[in-house]
Amino acid sequence: MQHSIFRLLTDHILFTGDLQQDIQSFLTANQCEDIAKHCMEVGNEAKRIALMFGADPGSAEIAGWLHDISAVYPNHERIEVAKQLQIEIYPEEEIFPMIIHQRLSKVMASEIFKIDDQEILDAIGCHTTLRSDATLLDQVLFVADKISWDQNGTPPYLEKLNCNLEVSLTHGAFAYVHFLWTQRENLKVIHPWLREAYEDLKGKVQLV
Template sequence: MHSIFKPLTDHIVFTGDLKTDIRLFLEANQCSDTAIHCIEVGAESRIIALMYNSDPTAAETAGWLHDISAVFPSNERIDVARQLQIDVLPEEEVFPMIIHQKISRVMARDIFNINNQEILDAVGCHTTLRSNSTLLDQVLFVADKISWDQQGKPPYINELNRNLQKSITHGAFAYINFLWERKETLKVIHPWLKEAYEELKDKVRLVS
């Protein structure tokens, strides 16, 4: 485990139950709201995985883990990423919040001993998605957008749910398209999001 994680874990007695330990970890590091969000996203991921024949246990696990990097404030995340030898894109420099997906991926592996590559990859792209996304990537991406961590009802939720009835890819694209139509208002356009938009746009068009 990287030394940067030691102060976050030394005061915790882990139980060996992943769901319990993720909650303990987040609550012990003053991220109780994130703990609730992660558990909710895990539950939503399981539901969506069952709808689309994805592995429900892997999906739930990815949901529990996706935001564990919330323990690092946004203004520290670029420095944290560099210490962890994570590749930092220019867009992430401008908007550090967005690199939390990559940090969560490393934390899932190093703190919680997750070695399932598909789970790690889904955690690592849950905010932006990516090109050549897997079924699990899309399940977690959509679940996170349904169980969002803001107040009120997501402005895109009706369109997302309507498209989710067609396919998981339609559901994922509905959210990306929502952002794309408002891209002038975004702080950055992450290149992974742009690549996912271009790819899924064509896939959705072919299936529709």
């Protein structure tokens, strides 16, 4: 059942059953047109990467479409929304609420868009930080989101990421995690999942 907190976001939308269209309508109706464009681009990129590395392209595309749907909540509202949804909140997320959007999107994908594939939901839920023992789909979405950057200009890590992607998906994911790790003194927080992902991926790429 959909949590009542979502009604203000959904009551004015006619859902058609066409998932891609409904996601775009939801984001556009809630003043997130740029996010809608970004989500569609990440969906396309995730599908491309999935085909490269043997992941399910349909699942990857859906995860990409949905990964940032929680952008409808501004940063200053996200912790309160998470509390109402009874999401366990890390201290780092209290300090830097932007980072909890991955976990809000996971709940919204399930409750608003009726996604019941746990692999898709889990990938959405860690697409910003990744996590230890990340699945194939986790890594596909993580890398796709970093390639389809939602900022201006070219990402400073992109060349290294694409180069590493020629070795393996895990190497590609590690390229971005390592980039963040080298910048960690300048980050507002280091999410525990990111720390765990760094240690996990570092060990895996050293084995190859």
